[in-house]
Amino acid sequence: MLELSDDFIDRPWTFRAKQGEEGLPAAGERRGPLWRRPHYGVLAWIGSDEHDPRQRILGASAAVDGLPLAGWAAAYLHGAKELDGEANDGTALPVLFCPGTSGARRPRPGLQPLRSTLEPGDVVQIDGVTCTSLNRTAFDLARQAKSLHDAVADLDVMLRSTKLRQGDLHEYVQRQGRRWGVVQARQALPLLDPFALSRPESRLRVRWVADAGLPKPLVNAAVFDRVSGRRIGAPDLLDPESGLAAEYDGDYHWELGQSTADNRRQERLESLGLTIVRVTALDMHDPDRLVQRLQEGYGRARRVGRRNWWVPRAGK
Numbered sequence: 001m002l003e004l005s006d007d008f009i010d011r012p013w014t015f016r017a018k019q020g021e022e023g024l025p026a027a028g029e030r031r032g033p034l035w036r037r038p039h040y041g042v043l044a045w046i047g048s049d050e051h052d053p054r055q056r057i058l059g060a061s062a063a064v065d066g067l068p069l070a071g072w073a074a075a076y077l078h079g080a081k082e083l084d085g086e087a088n089d090g091t092a093l094p095v096l097f098c099p100g101t102s103g104a105r106r107p108r109p110g111l112q113p114l115r116s117t118l119e120p121g122d123v124v125q126i127d128g129v130t131c132t133s134l135n136r137t138a139f140d141l142a143r144q145a146k147s148l149h150d151a152v153a154d155l156d157v158m159l160r161s162t163k164l165r166q167g168d169l170h171e172y173v174q175r176q177g178r179r180w181g182v183v184q185a186r187q188a189l190p191l192l193d194p195f196a197l198s199r200p201e202s203r204l205r206v207r208w209v210a211d212a213g214l215p216k217p218l219v220n221a222a223v224f225d226r227v228s229g230r231r232i233g234a235p236d237l238l239d240p241e242s243g244l245a246a247e248y249d250g251d252y253h254w255e256l257g258q259s260t261a262d263n264r265r266q267e268r269l270e271s272l273g274l275t276i277v278r279v280t281a282l283d284m285h286d287p288d289r290l291v292q293r294l295q296e297g298y299g300r301a302r303r304v305g306r307r308n309w310w311v312p313r314a315g316k
Contacts, residue, residue: 012044012059039063039110051092053084060095060111061129068123070114070140071096074131075154080161082199083141083154096140098132114140116179134164135172142173142188143181148210151188153202159194166192195219201236201248204279207287208237208246212294215239217246221311225272232272232309233265240311244301245269246277246294272308275301 035043038050038059048055057073068074073095075083085093094112099105105113122136132140138158145151158164170189176182191209196202196219208214217237223245224231235245247266266276277297283290 012038012042012048012055012062039108053081056085056092056095056110057129060097063108063111064097064099064105066130067100068098068118069095069129069131070098070137071144072141074137075141075158075162077126077129077131078134078137078158078162078164080157082157082161088150116140134158134162135169138164138169139173139176139185142185143179145184148184148187148191149203149206151184152191152206153199155188155192156194156196156202157199159192160196166194191216193219195221197236198248198250200250200281200284203284204246204248205237207284207290208294211287212291212298214244214294214298215241218311223269223272223274223309223311226308226310232268235269235274235276238274238311239298239301242298242301243274243304243307243309244277244294244298245274246279246297248279250281269309273304274309275304 030043034046036046036050038044038056040063042059042062044050044055044059050056053073053076057069057076060073061069069077072083072085072093076085085095087093092110094107094110096112096114097105098118099113099115100118107113118132118136122133123130124133125131131137138155141154141158142151145154155164155169159166166189173182173185173189176185191206193202193205196205201219205217205219209216217239219238220234220236221238221240222231222234223238236248237246238244266278269276275297277293279290283293
């Protein structure tokens with residue numbers, strides 16, 4: 001019986017090219033119950049997690065013979081672990097790959113070709129896996145996103161999780177001419193903010209600016225009591241001119257301890273004259289009503305006379 005090292009178990013294997021390579025399981029073992037087949041010609045140890053992003057990436061790379069991976073898989077390799085191949089509804093996203101000049105390849109279960117010309121420098125290797133470069137990965141994410149809200153959310157993840165720089169990305173996108181999806185990518189650029197802490201928070205910011213037409217807010221900016229100098233909180237979004245703030249409440253905010261802390265912080269912020277709009281996932285599914293609430297909150301905030309807070313910088 002073949003003894004499997006941790007490295008061997010952790011990665012899928014393809015046997016199309018080197019059937020008899022030393023150290024690989026024999027043909028009889030490959031047909032046994034210890035191996036599953038995530039793609040044609042690819043074997044993975046049955047004990048590995050087939051839903052794990054890294055396993056999906058390694059299996060896809062083996063299945064396409066090392067062609068460059070793109071989209072969420074490339075972003076994950078670059079360090080954006082939040083982009084784990086799971087859609088907003090919980091379904092698994094296909095792994096994108098760039099066939100280049102190797103000929104047209106049809107989509108297969110879990111794999112989808114991205115037929116787009118790669119520029120010099122668009123391809124890199126990370127941990128032995130070929131993928132698109134940081135700027136190219138961000139560009140593809142932005143132009144392929146289902147909406148501007150998702151494009152901004154994905155790029156915010158890249159900014160806070162990788163070495164991506166806004167200036168470099170801006171220059172890259174501007175060089176892309178009339179490529180498919182470039183308009184959405186360009187629309188996303190001025191809406192990005194590296195201080196965002198979650199994808200729903202990023203989507204809320206797009207609702208605030210692009211849909212409600214409100215001034216671009218500060219993101220997670222610390223608010224201080226002007227009299228005592230004490231730090232009161234850091235709203236997710238804040239317009240320092242009107243005093244409107246928005247807070248996104250994820251699932252964990254419903255826990256008793258977190259909910260109590262949220263309520264106390266809101267009371268302290270409101271005592272300084274800030275107007276707070278709280279938003280949940282349900283609110284995000286009713287965009288028209290959410291936009292109306294933000295606009296109404298902005299109107300209320302402008303009517304408040306007290307200005308007892310100050311914000312030293314745009315970030316925590």
